[in-house]
Amino acid sequence: MTLSLDHLRRCTLAVDLGAARTRVYLKQSGLIVDEPSVVAVNTQTGALIAVGAPAERMSGRTPANIRVIRPITGGTVVDIDVAQRMLRAMVGNKLRRAWRRKPLLRAAVCIPHDADPLARRAALETLVGVGARRVELVDSLVTAAVGCGLPVEEPEATMIVQCGAATTEVAVLSLGAIVAAEKVPMGGETVDRALMQYLRNEHELLLPSQAVRPLHEALADPVDQVAEVSGRDVATGLARTVTIDPRSLRAAVTPPLTALLDTIRAVLHRCPPDLVADLGDRGVMLTGGAAGLPGLDQMIRQSTGMPVNVAEEPGLCAVMGLGAMLEGRFRQREIAEPNFKRHESGMGGGDLKRRFRRQVKASGKASGTSTGAGLDESLVDPMPEPTSMA
Numbered sequence: 193m194t195l196s197l198d199h200l201r202r203c204t205l206a207v208d209l210g211a212a213r214t215r216v217y218l219k220q221s222g223l224i225v226d227e228p229s230v231v232a233v234n235t236q237t238g239a240l241i242a243v244g245a246p247a248e249r250m251s252g253r254t255p256a257n258i259r260v261i262r263p264i265t266g267g268t269v270v271d272i273d274v275a276q277r278m279l280r281a282m283v284g285n286k287l288r289r290a291w292r293r294k295p296l297l298r299a300a301v302c303i304p305h306d307a308d309p310l311a312r313r314a315a316l317e318t319l320v321g322v323g324a325r326r327v328e329l330v331d332s333l334v335t336a337a338v339g340c341g342l343p344v345e346e347p348e349a350t351m352i353v354q355c356g357a358a359t360t361e362v363a364v365l366s367l368g369a370i371v372a373a374e375k376v377p378m379g380g381e382t383v384d385r386a387l388m389q390y391l392r393n394e395h396e397l398l399l400p401s402q403a404v405r406p407l408h409e410a411l412a413d414p415v416d417q418v419a420e421v422s423g424r425d426v427a428t429g430l431a432r433t434v435t436i437d438p439r440s441l442r443a444a445v446t447p448p449l450t451a452l453l454d455t456i457r458a459v460l461h462r463c464p465p466d467l468v469a470d471l472g473d474r475g476v477m478l479t480g481g482a483a484g485l486p487g488l489d490q491m492i493r494q495s496t497g498m499p500v501n502v503a504e505e506p507g508l509c510a511v512m513g514l515g516a517m518l519e520g521r522f523r524q525r526e527i528a529e530p531n532f533k534r535h536e537s538g539m540g541g542g543d544l545k546r547r548f549r550r551q552v553k554a555s556g557k558a559s560g561t562s563t564g565a566g567l568d569e570s571l572v573d574p575m576p577e578p579t580s581m582a
């Protein structure tokens with residue numbers, strides 16, 4: 193752990209590749225990217241047409257020759273090539289100065305707690321593709337806990353519920369390590385899908401995805417005032433407006449939210465009683481964009497009887513926590529090693545050598561030094577096995 197934190201402090205970039213949004217934190221500069229993880233590609237030429245928010249606006253409105261692609265699902269990069277192009281387009285200009293100062297960047301990236309070797313490899317390759325020389329993979333539950341200011345290093349329990357777009361991870365941490373964690377395939381997108389399905393089945397109305405967010409407010413409306421929703425009639429294809437009872441909306445999202453509550457109970461069940469007793473006082477912290485779902489905190493409070501807090505800017509916790517680690521604003525005991533894994537650039541020897549030479553050339557140009565001076569020879573070796581500190 194001490195060793196890993198040292199490695200993290202040498203990183204310049206903190207990256208959170210989320211299914212919904214990509215966030216990048218540049219050391220000593222702050223958050224430089226917070227954009228939807230979406231690109232629009234011309235299917236005939238392969239050219240990138242738009243990235244981030246403009247590409248998201250195109251979703252559902254494209255002609256046949258334009259495809260809107262989301263290269264990340266559930267925190268895992270599923271299309272490395274597109275993810276690299278997206279990240280390059282997002283950070284390109286903003287990193288130019290950092291590149292001049294330090295041409296061989298090291299990066300740290302948040303990955304889901306239970307990410308398999310393929311997911312780890314995909315995250316690694318994506319970062320290498322944008323020029324990172326070394327990549328540290330860090331558990332997003334730990335970074336989110338640090339980012340929302342939980343005292344994760346203390347010998348007492350803290351519980352975090354990281355509500356993402358496609359998945360929610362629930363964990364109890366103590367002494368900087370994860371004591372118990374579970375993931376449920378439920379997130380902001382699941383709730384939105386449940387609402388859209390309800391409107392289709394019960395009101396024969398097709399709702400554009402951008403129109404779902406206003407319905408969230410109705411979910412938590414204390415006076416159950418009827419809401420108006422406009423969409424396209426399934427049968428006629430014409431625009432139509434219907435009025436909806438918030439109670440039926442709540443019923444529609446009950447199954448995914450019940451799955452979340454069951455997961456919280458399962459995680460608590462696996463914790464020693466001392467830690468659960470700590471949580472009775474400290475409660476649960478909600479992070480991740482979907483933590484902003486109105487009424488979610490209240491529902492968890494009622495179901496578990498524990499205090500529930502929503503982090504300030506919940507969607508940014510993971511990347512800001514990783515940024516704090518990079519800047520050394522977080523200290524931790526040596527005990528927590530299992531949560532940190534370190535990876536070297538994971539390309540084949542040939543690819544890596546080519547990239548190495550390109551970067552060395554760039555570094556020589558930028559600094560005026562002779563090529564290759566002072567660089568680590570291990571870079572040109574094929575990727576060693578990930579160093580597991582568990």
Ligand SMILES: Nc1ncnc2c1ncn2[C@@H]1O[C@H](COP(=O)(O)OP(=O)(O)OP(=O)(O)O)[C@@H](O)[C@H]1O
Nearest residue numbers: 210211212213267356357358380381480481482484
């Ligand atoms: N204020 C809000 N109310 C309800 N839902 C919200 C709100 N803000 C964001 N969301 C939802 O949160 C999700 C995005 O959360 P977040 O940015 O944490 O996702 P991500 O990190 O990209 O995803 P993942 O962790 O699954 O990879 C989206 O589904 C979005 O609809």
